[in-house]
Amino acid sequence: MKPSKAEEQAKAKAKVAHLFADHHDRLEAYLRKRLANQNDAAELAQEAYLRILRVKRADLIRHPEAYLYRVARNLVHELYAGHRPSSFADVDVDQLRSGDPSPFDQALLARRRELVQRAMEELSPKCQAALLLRWHEDLTQAEIAERINVSRQMVQKYLASGIAHCRKRLRRIAEQERDGSHE
Amino acid sequence: MSSRLDRITDEAALWFVRVQAPEFSGADREEFASWLAASAEHVLEYLSVAAVSSEIRESSPGMDVDALVALARERGDQHNVVAIHAARPVTGKEPRDATGRRGRRAVWTAAASVAIMGLAGIWFALTTGPLVHTTGVGEQAAFPLSDGSVVVLNTQSSIEVDYTEIDRTVRLLTGEVLFEVREDADRPFRVLTDLAVIRAVGTVFNVRRRGEATNVTVIEGTVDVRLIDARDGSGSPALKSADVAVTLAGDAAVPGGLRDRDGMVRLDAGEQARVEEQSHEVVVVDANTEDTTAWRERRLIFESQPLADVVAEFNLYGDRQIEIGDSELAERSISGSFDADDPESFALFLSTADLAESARRADGTIVLRLPREVD
Numbered sequence: 411m412k413p414s415k416a417e418e419q420a421k422a423k424a425k426v427a428h429l430f431a432d433h434h435d436r437l438e439a440y441l442r443k444r445l446a447n448q449n450d451a452a453e454l455a456q457e458a459y460l461r462i463l464r465v466k467r468a469d470l471i472r473h474p475e476a477y478l479y480r481v482a483r484n485l486v487h488e489l490y491a492g493h494r495p496s497s498f499a500d501v502d503v504d505q506l507r508s509g510d511p512s513p514f515d516q517a518l519l520a521r522r523r524e525l526v527q528r529a530m531e532e533l534s535p536k537c538q539a540a541l542l543l544r545w546h547e548d549l550t551q552a553e554i555a556e557r558i559n560v561s562r563q564m565v566q567k568y569l570a571s572g573i574a575h576c577r578k579r580l581r582r583i584a585e586q587e588r589d590g591s592h593e
Numbered sequence: 594m595s596s597r598l599d600r601i602t603d604e605a606a607l608w609f610v611r612v613q614a615p616e617f618s619g620a621d622r623e624e625f626a627s628w629l630a631a632s633a634e635h636v637l638e639y640l641s642v643a644a645v646s647s648e649i650r651e652s653s654p655g656m657d658v659d660a661l662v663a664l665a666r667e668r669g670d671q672h673n674v675v676a677i678h679a680a681r682p683v684t685g686k687e688p689r690d691a692t693g694r695r696g697r698r699a700v701w702t703a704a705a706s707v708a709i710m711g712l713a714g715i716w717f718a719l720t721t722g723p724l725v726h727t728t729g730v731g732e733q734a735a736f737p738l739s740d741g742s743v744v745v746l747n748t749q750s751s752i753e754v755d756y757t758e759i760d761r762t763v764r765l766l767t768g769e770v771l772f773e774v775r776e777d778a779d780r781p782f783r784v785l786t787d788l789a790v791i792r793a794v795g796t797v798f799n800v801r802r803r804g805e806a807t808n809v810t811v812i813e814g815t816v817d818v819r820l821i822d823a824r825d826g827s828g829s830p831a832l833k834s835a836d837v838a839v840t841l842a843g844d845a846a847v848p849g850g851l852r853d854r855d856g857m858v859r860l861d862a863g864e865q866a867r868v869e870e871q872s873h874e875v876v877v878v879d880a881n882t883e884d885t886t887a888w889r890e891r892r893l894i895f896e897s898q899p900l901a902d903v904v905a906e907f908n909l910y911g912d913r914q915i916e917i918g919d920s921e922l923a924e925r926s927i928s929g930s931f932d933a934d935d936p937e938s939f940a941l942f943l944s945t946a947d948l949a950e951s952a953r954r955a956d957g958t959i960v961l962r963l964p965r966e967v968d
Contacts, residue, residue, distance in 0.1 A: 455633050455634070455636045455637030455640060456633045456637075458633075458636050458640070459632070459633035459635075459636040459637075460633075462629060462630055462636060463630060467626070467630075468735060468745070468889060469735045469737070469743055469745070470626040470629070470630065471619075471622050471623045471626045472622065472734065472735040472736070472737075473622070473735075473737055474612075474622055474625045474626040474629055475612050475625070476737060477737070478629060478636065478639065478640070480737070480741070482640065522648055523648050523651055523652045524652075526645060526648040526649060526652050527652040530649070530652070535661050535664040535665045536665040538661050538665075539658065539661040539662045539664070539665040540665075541649055542649070542658045542661065543658065543662070544646075545646050545647075545649040545650045546649065546650060546658065547658060551610075551613065551614055552615075557662055558662055558665045558666055559665075559666050562614070566607075566610050566611060566614065569606075569610040570603070570606040570607040570609070570610045570611075571603075571606070573606045573609065573610070573642055573645055573646060573649070574599075574602045574603045574605070574606035574607075574642070576645045576648070576649070577602050577605075577606065577638070577641055577642050577645045578599055578602055580641075580645065581598065581602070581641075
């Protein structure tokens with residue numbers, strides 16, 4: 411009807427896609443930075459949790475993961491809007507906005523990567539292969555099953571136990587660093 | 594000491610993996626939601642596990658996947674030798690080179706998306722042009738929209754979502770929908786039925802379009818309801834005039850296809866506007882907002898409503914249909930609160946209250962008849 415409508419829509423879509431990609435990076439940077447530090451992570455989770463409780467139960471059930479991420483996204487959003495809660499006062503907003511981590515953060519993230527890599531090397535070849543195929547090569551669970559010749563259920567088991575192992579390693583090390591006397 | 598935390602980590606990891614599997618069902622989601630809502634530690638572990646997956650994306654440039662795969666296949670577990678030949682999804686995937694590896698850039702792009710994968714799917718699905726959501730018999734479903742608003746569809750309902758840069762339009766094609774609108778001053782939110790335009794700002798309201806009326810009930814906030822005058826525009830069909838409203842309706846200006854200001858009604862929380870097709874007028878009444886949204890709990894609440902309407906409502910929810918066998922019954926007044934999925938109990942209620950007797954046909958249909966005279 412209107413000649414420019416398709417064009418307008420395409421433009422709007424492109425803009426939204428761009429906005430989203432932008433947002434993605436920020437949330438990603440934010441989450442990783444926050445979660446690298448146990449105390450910050452606990453605070454973020456606490457806040458996210460309180461908000462999750464406020465989501466209507468039926469809605470949460472429909473898309474639990476999406477809601478969790480939306481809550482996390484909103485937390486990030488608040489930082490940019492300047493309504494940041496005092497508990498996040500230490501966040502360097504400019505750096506987050508530029509998506510350019512400080513040398514300190516870079517070192518922190520590099521160390522995390524290294525620790526995860528080392529933790530992965532402790533796993534069986536199948537488990538390692540599954541993790542890499544899933545998150546490095548971006549294969550679906552079905553594709554991984556075919557590739558390493560195991561059932562879909564086993565793929566899920568490898569992925570879950572592998573990622574849990576890495577997470578536990580990271581937590582142990584963080585705990586040890588926090589209080590040398592632990593355990 | 595950390596065995597409890599370890600257990601939570603295991604659970605979080607399993608959920609993280611299961612959520613991404615295609616067979617993740619409604620019951621699974623319910624269980625997952627309960628798990629998330631159980632404690633902040635669960636939330637923390639889930640987010641942490643998601644973050645670890647992004648570390649994996651960026652780690653291990655030295656590890657050779659193909660060698661690992663070869664090793665993994667070689668040591669194939671005896672109890673699991675059946676290869677599953679799943680079709681490779683082709684849409685939106687970048688081509689791989691001979692080794693099956695994607696470019697570094699692609700990996701990076703993928704890395705950026707890991708933490709909010711679930712959101713990504715929903716976001717993109719909802720921002721690529723008009724989108725239709727439909728529920729079947731007895732089905733109810735909630736859909737988050739890209740702006741943070743949420744729509745909840747009752748049984749046998751259908752909407753079309755059309756978000757653009759300048760406005761947000763949802764067309765209620767049929768049925769009943771609860772809207773929870775996220776405020777956005779720059780992009781007005783409108784709901785269109787073939788009878789009315791409903792405009793909302795950061796509010797919660799229920800719109801029902803069944804039979805010959807549109808009902809709008811405001812739970813929170815304020816909405817404007819404006820009639821669409823289908824009689825303008827050379828007797829064009831009603832839905833077409835709704836289309837005109839989509840493309841022309843500016844914020845303040847009322848286009849020719851709509852009635853002027855006198856056709857607009859402002860509703861506050863607890864008010865209901867009924868737009869009748871016949872009279873083409875808006876009647877505002879006080880509403881019980883809890884009753885209006887009781888359908889979300891699959892409760893049907895009636896207050897002095899004709900049996901014909903009550904039966905029609907029940908019939909929207911289930912395969913077991915109710916039929917009125919004696920036309921005299923149609924106007925009988927019914928009040929009560931019923932389980933939408935249990936028409937049998939409703940029939941029992943009718944006979945106990947001596948309002949109607951019921952019989953079953955071979956196909957299971959419940960037929961209501963006048964109660965026999967007791968001499």
